[in-house]
Amino acid sequence: MTPIQAPASGKAAPLGATFDGDGTNFAVFSQHATAMYVCLFSEDGKTETRRIRLMERDGDVWHGYLPGVRPGQLYGLRADGPYAPEAGHRFNVHKLLIDPYAKRLTGHPDWHDALYGFTRGHEDEDLSFDTRDSAPYMPRCVVEDPSFSWGETRPPDTAMEETMVYEAHLKGLTQNFHGASPKGGALALASDAMIDYLTDLGITAVELLPVHAFINDRFLVDKGLTNYWGYQSIGFFAPDPRYLSDGGLKELQHAVARLHAAGIEVWLDVVYNHTGEADQLGPTLCFRGLDNAAYYRLAEDKRHYINDTGTGNTINIEHPMVMRMVMDSLRYWVETFHIDGFRFDLCATLGRTAQGFDPGAAFFDAARQDPVLSRVKLVAEPWDIGPGGYQVGAFPAPFSEWNDKYRDGVRRFWRGDAGMTPELATRITGSAQQFDHSGRPATASVNLITAHDGFTLADTVSYLERHNEKNGEGNRDGHGENYSDNFGVEGPTDDPDILAARHLRQRNMLATLMLSQGTPMLLAGDEFGNSQGGNNNAYCQDNETGWLDWARCDADLHAFTRRLIAFRKAHPILRQKRFLHAHERVTDGIPDLFWWREDGTEMQDADWENADRALVCAEMRMASGTPAYAQREEALYLVFNAGGSATITLPDPPEGFHWVRHIDSAHPDAEPAPADATVTLNGPATLAFVLEEPPI
Template identity: 70%
Template sequence: MRHPEYAISGGRPAPLGATFDGDGVNFAVFSQHATAMEVCLFSADGKTELQRLRLPERDGDVWYGYVSGLRPGQYYALRAHGPYRPDVGHRFNPNKLLLDPYAKRLTGTPVWHDALMGYQIGSNARDLSFDTRDSAPYMPRCVVEDPAFSWGYDHPPRTPIADSVIYEAHVKGLTQMHPHVAPEGTFLGLATDPMLEYYHKLGITAIELLPVHAFLTDRFLHEKNLSNYWGYQTLGFFAPDPRYLSEGRISEFQQMVARLHHAGLEVILDVVYNHTCEGNELGPTLSFRGLDNLSYYRLIQDRRYYINDTGTGNTLNLDHPMVLRMVMDSLRYWVEVMHVDGFRFDLCSTLGRTDHGFDPGASFFDAIRQDPVLTQVKLIAEPWDVGPGGYRLGGFPPPFHEWNDRFRDGVRRFWRGDPGRAPDLAGRLTGSAAEFDHSGRPATASVNMITAHDGFTLHDVVSYNGKHNEANGEDNRDGHSENYSDNFGWEGPTDDPKIIEGRNRRKRAMIATLMLSQGTPMLLAGDELGHSQNGNNNAYAQDNPTSWIDWAEADTDFMAFTARLIRFRREHPILRQKVFLHSRERRIDGREDLFWWRADGKPMSTSDWVDPSLRIVCVEMRTASGTPVFAATESAIFMVFNAGGDTKVRLPVPPKRQNWVWSINTATPDAPEKPVRKTEVLIGAQSVSVFVLEAAE
């Protein structure tokens, strides 16, 4: 078959990447230190390299050229010429086929082979050696795409953060074992009718997807017949991972978003801009390293080696304007072209690192805060990394929200019965003000969680005392060792009805604590169904039933109870206030907005709070100062969190013509709401009760 010969001419330096304009394709690639840049065109099956076209123009540090007649669907990649001097930070090697950082689609993932390395494996000079083998046979191809999509009347839900309930899920794991979803394990599968019906029944408002950017399975995992299931090794920041595309079309992602939007659900992406999959100096040359290692990565003073604040071998250099531009272009692409509604930034502390340490005024945060597109979507930080001073909970600028691991740990420890945890729980119930009540930040800045993808599932929190990560092939050394969990006297599954009842009661109390706290709740997909990972608290490499949700074994009773709690939260605005509650007088009626009570009905004193044996927290919440009056049927809520044994609790005296209605009792989850005629009630052990002040009949 004869293939056309293409000519290249001067084009435009912007936009970066491969852009189809109706007549041909403009290529633009950033490299500050290259001496030449080539575009490689491949046959329709991707196997044969047909042409190498040297980009003829350079404007500053952008190399570009235009190829008339080229169409969407064309396979391509890059080769970069320049010095190979690892000792000064340069690792150019034109023998290595490179992926375009702006590629909108990839045909697959690299096949592990020594030829992927820029240096000779086994050489005494290690990474200072130079490998001349062509890596093309082992590399995927970039694909020219026209990302235009007929969105019709797509309207992002723009759910206020105060009304949001986030559902953290894995694209494949959520649907792979669902009996009525096809194509399972894909973007399209997430938005099938059975899933949309389920989301509606559960009551969530947003799905937060683990990384969907194209990613790599690490070589050490590949050699152990494992895979990078979670996806935190980004290969391309614009391309959806081909493993989640059933027919290889990026429009499948757009169709998913459109269907979820139509159902009133937002889509939030977990994004990894802190590092790439190329690792340290001994890693492969796949894209960024070969295009301009010195610009893309943060290097130590000896530029042969990488700064590793991420624990993955490298750190992206967001201090470089063109690297920052790539990240910003990527974020805007996913909002404007793919219509996503927000982002959760992995190891976000790294994105704020400068030569002087973490800076909330770093270039990345300033760029985000002035951007008219990105300030309209939800922005969530994972507020830590493994570098020095990397734990920054509460230290991010508005409009960022933050994952709150102290909420997770505090709730687990309170319900486990650890001494002296009542004051901490009180702080978590009211939005973690100690961390977030500054700089005008709202209580919703705290993204509350009791579990996440990284760690035990909720069922495992009450089933295992220790981690069981042997399947990861690291002799159980990986993963957190302190999980603040409790197996109720038996490690793992059991048929003992007392242990089962104790575990179920603890789970109901913990999920209730999550949904009744001020802040923004995040639920790990599968927790509401009783999903277990058999004690694996670091299932990043388990692309199998360990991580996949088993819908056939779902705990439907617990799911119904979780849905009831979400519905209760939605129906009671007192539980989702943006203003922090600080026992201040309301401007409306002069009464305070927050009361802490002892079980005998007396106000809590300092000596009560410092009692290490305190196992019960009783709180009355009202609307915050200056907040508009809610319906007269909800002037206050009284909640009891009892981690001890059965306890009698005296209710606050209700105003005239009002009484308390016992609305939630996790000890008897199926009990209907009922007015309370007595002044004292018995609160069951290991349970949460909620009373709503309503007009008396």
């Protein structure tokens, strides 16, 4: 096929394929290419009908305008240039490429050796060159008009201190949910039944695992598995086709609009640290073929990739055009889909420079000053496997962070590990050691007990060891240390005593989560006891293992979780931005935090140093420095007992007040009732008392 010149020069911005009502402008970045082509395909996607060379180049952006090209047109890119892996270049014009700015894709690559820029099996490996056309095995990009009529719906703009996060996989959440149709996609999330469920539970933000277009890794497909979680992005502007029933962007926009109308935000888990093209032996699908040396961080020999992510490659966020792509992507999702927040996978990678991790790195500065991103929540997963990769607490405001110290501390306290009382005290008061600096609020700590990566809550109390045999990796994948417990039996059991202990442990951990300072995050399904059969790395389980099992819903656990969330929402002492440091309050001279022994005296150093101590009692008030107008309640008294029986002496209430027990994990159905001066615990329990005025 002979290349032809584009009918018009077009513009260098915006990047991607942009329809203007008469035609479409194409603009593609490549610093090192010698030629760039847009390939148009027939309606069925099978035939390449035209190959247009983009003759105009402004700086490193190739562009051209095609009159008459309208939404729905299928296309792809080809880039010519040097194939010199030892110099960092892997151009191969025989490979059809995804437009990095494509707004929609028709599907996923169909694995074939032609998808690789080199000849697989050749003795020279990636130094060889493959001349087969990859187009028959590649998805097509689609020209899109992303406009949508949002009507009167507005983003909820929920304050972080009011936020209740619900982490969910879009398909796993909806595949078996009654009343959700069609199953497994954006429209199911928008169903009346799903929205009613979320609002009734008390959720204010749904955090979705990746919905950016991603690939199914070849090694998984060869084993009859698939990439379920989606952490192998290949298109940062396109929703993955598997979540759209007819392929249209409006399905996801409709879902966001429906959730917003119900007061629920939508956050996305995004992966800007690597792509799905793997290492030097990976396929040429997009970035590698457009400009490998610009898009990826390369080792000194230029042939190999820096692998701070554990996936084979690392995006070169320090390149200005790669940074631009990431920022353009984030803004696009906010402006086009009205997304309310982002959780950045392996976010330490985005802050790593040649000198190491830097909280003042260019990406953080760009995100913090951006007028669009300033309106949404930014949450970091504060680690990766690279050098200095563990950075919990080191991110700049306004970033919040997943707090794995909270997860591990809570699990270990309730498991009965020795010496965990001081650790729990630190975690329930907002992890100040990590987050109380640089003006950061207590809500910067996103508290979690479980997440998609690891055991579910039900499995945390049912398994000592991971059971990932179905993943086909010899049970070597997934976390090795889960701080879990099985109460003497690995997995399912009919023993009523073990079941009762497991149920109580789940209630204790859920209660701890909802009674802690910080921003709570609940893994979808934990509220009703969902299990993955001990699989703590279900990334490839697009089946009953990974989908929520709604048919086995523990109605009692669900009711208790709902009650906990409602209690948290009703008590601002639990939802503070200021940290509690036992400082006296100007308004009344009373400290905002007391730590009590069970006998009613204050904790001493010897008590904190007692490794056998498994009881924490905290009296909390609105924090010192809180304006008088915001001090809306008197005090809460919280008890966390991971040990045996105990008698708790409550602090003397001030005149005209009494303590009312509202939460008791050992008696989850008990109604609120005034408490006696002493309270007897028969074993592990979490209790919450409210200082109230007696009714007249």
